Amino acid sequence: MAASRHALDALRGPRRSELAFLHSTPAYRRQLVYFGIGEVDEVMNRVVPQGTYAEMPAILTEWYSGLCTGLSLPVPDDDEHLTTLVERCKAIPTSREPVPS
Secondary structure, eight states, X not given: OBSSHHHHHHHHHHHHHHHHHHTTSHHHHHHHHHHTOOSHHHHXXXXXXXXXXXXXXXXXXXXXXTTOSOOOOOOXXXXXXXXXXXXXXXTSOOTTSOOOO
């Protein structure tokens, strides 16, 4: 999660390296095989929600609406994004609330 697409792209490199390291071990590699994922970029796209601060509430709603009781997010550097992000994420239905149809 970042303020812009450019900043988001810069964050992907270190995360990709972390996932490549983790999934190079036999215990984690089995998960990739199980889910039919062959490349680290596929892992990033299928299991790591990613977007700009403005995009994340919609992405998190799509991925997690009605499935969990809360979300833990990194805190953005600027208060303007944080306030908007928190307010929009509060609207995501939890597993204890009915999912709107």
